[in-house]
Amino acid sequence: xxxxxTDNSPGLSDVPGLRVGAGSGxxxxxxxxxxxxxxxVADRPCAAAGVFTTNDVRAAPVRFSQAVLAAGASAIRxxxxxxxxxxxxxxxxxxxxxxxxxxxxxxxxxxxxxxxLVCSTGxxxxxLPLDRVAKGLAEAGARLAATPQEGERAAWAILTSDTxxxxxxARFAWEGRTVTVAGIAKGAGMIEPNMATMLAFVATDxxxxxxxxxxxxxxxxxxxxxxxxxxxxxxxxxxxxLLATGASGLALDGAPAGxxxxxxxxxxxxxxxxxxxxxxxxxxxxxxxxxxxxxARTRADAEAVARAVGNSLLxxxxxxxxxxxxxxxxxxxxxxxTGLDEARLDIAYDDVxxxxxxxxxxxxxxxxxxxxxxRRFAVRLNLNLGQGAFRLLTTDLSEAYVNFNKSE
Numbered sequence: 001x002x003x004x005x006t007d008n009s010p011g012l013s014d015v016p017g018l019r020v021g022a023g024s025g026x027x028x029x030x031x032x033x034x035x036x037x038x039x040x041v042a043d044r045p046c047a048a049a050g051v052f053t054t055n056d057v058r059a060a061p062v063r064f065s066q067a068v069l070a071a072g073a074s075a076i077r078x079x080x081x082x083x084x085x086x087x088x089x090x091x092x093x094x095x096x097x098x099x100x101x102x103x104x105x106x107x108x109x110x111x112x113x114x115x116x117l118v119c120s121t122g123x124x125x126x127x128l129p130l131d132r133v134a135k136g137l138a139e140a141g142a143r144l145a146a147t148p149q150e151g152e153r154a155a156w157a158i159l160t161s162d163t164x165x166x167x168x169x170a171r172f173a174w175e176g177r178t179v180t181v182a183g184i185a186k187g188a189g190m191i192e193p194n195m196a197t198m199l200a201f202v203a204t205d206x207x208x209x210x211x212x213x214x215x216x217x218x219x220x221x222x223x224x225x226x227x228x229x230x231x232x233x234x235x236x237x238x239x240x241x242l243l244a245t246g247a248s249g250l251a252l253d254g255a256p257a258g259x260x261x262x263x264x265x266x267x268x269x270x271x272x273x274x275x276x277x278x279x280x281x282x283x284x285x286x287x288x289x290x291x292x293x294x295x296a297r298t299r300a301d302a303e304a305v306a307r308a309v310g311n312s313l314l315x316x317x318x319x320x321x322x323x324x325x326x327x328x329x330x331x332x333x334x335x336x337x338t339g340l341d342e343a344r345l346d347i348a349y350d351d352v353x354x355x356x357x358x359x360x361x362x363x364x365x366x367x368x369x370x371x372x373x374x375r376r377f378a379v380r381l382n383l384n385l386g387q388g389a390f391r392l393l394t395t396d397l398s399e400a401y402v403n404f405n406k407s408e
Contacts, residue, residue: 003172003266005273011167011184013151015203017043017245020146022153023139025132027084027122035157037136038081040201041109041144045075046245047207048117049214051221053238059088061118062237064098068115073210077114079201079241080105081158082136083186087120087128088236097128104134108141119199119239121160121186155184158199162186166277170266174259179248180205181266185274187281200225200240200274206263207246209253216252216264217242224271228279228393229310240271276393285395287319290378293333295346296388301338303390305381308336310394319396324368326354333381344384350377357384 019041027036102116155165169182187198291310296302312332318325347355349371
């Protein structure tokens with residue numbers, strides 16, 4: 001059986017061995033009955049792995065979850081997350097509030113003393129309203145279930161400026177059993193690797209040791225969440241977590257290479273689908289662009305060029321204006337300073353050449369202009385210097401983004 005991918009699925013409630021719940025505590029203090037607290041609980045202690053922001057300024061939940069995983073990544077009971085407040089730049093009080101949030105999650109889920117990973121997202125620099133979080137968690141705990149409804153509610157509860165929830169489920173058969181990998185994510189602004197103001201929670205019903213899970217997650221992350229950019233800003237709260245419940249009765253440790261490969265493929269596809277949804281829901285964007293660099297001397301060189309192009313404000317503004325200005329692409333590729341040879345450079349919009357071996361093809365301009373009117377298109381640069389390649393998913397930049405992100 002090939003891997004079957006279900007888009008906009010219930011998400012984590014699809015994974016056997018997990019229960020989920022969501023609640024509303026009005027964390028934003030706006031008098032809204034908006035979901036803002038999510039609880040994910042494993043039926044029994046399970047293995048987990050995580051990757052986190054590399055920002056020097058890390059939110060209290062990031063530091064807490066890193067410490068929890070370092071202390072015992074094979075006995076995790078679940079994940080608790082809130083939206084509306086990042087609990088970042090909140091000092092020692094922020095750490096105390098995070099610890100309290102983990103305890104509240106354990107109590108609400110009926111797992112007193114259980115180890116919970118904690119995530120927060122929202123406004124930076126404001127104290128976490130713990131009483132409101134507690135209210136939301138009480139509701140989430142009371143609703144814990146393995147139902148599609150609660151899976152969907154949990155996906156909504158972690159959103160901030162997103163316009164829609166993000167979820168996907170992958171399934172495949174192995175020795176007569178069905179293996180599931182599913183996840184949910186949030187993120188729309190402050191999107192730039194290493195990761196962004198984004199959270200992603202993924203789970204499988206395979207059993208695995210923390211080391212095996214971490215290796216798989218790092219591999220998946222390297223070609224998904226770390227290959228996207230909306231605005232070039234790295235957040236304080238970036239977190240991707242992976243749980244393994246073991247409910248399928250199959251284990252990755254010591255398993256045939258075929259099972260490990262199939263799981264990695266499923267995990268890769270889930271992570272990439274979630275990453276693509278994050279870019280597609282970028283704050284006030286009008287276009288999603290795949291910047292594809294080939295022919296670099298190394299993958300690192302290709303990545304440097306792709307990020308220079310994908311994060312250029314001039315390039316992003318040109319895309320918004322539907323202007324196929326290949327000169328801005330060439331300029332950005334050049335200031336990546338990887339030793340690009342202009343006389344070897346090829347540039348294309350989708351499959352329409354704009355530059356071949358450094359020579360412009362102005363006769364193709366009408367076709368370039370048609371490409372950049374589309375909601376999604378690719379910009380392809382071949383440096384013709386080696387075998388290194390990298391793909392970055394990015395967006396345009398609109399005046400609506402600026403207006404949306406002005407201080408209140």
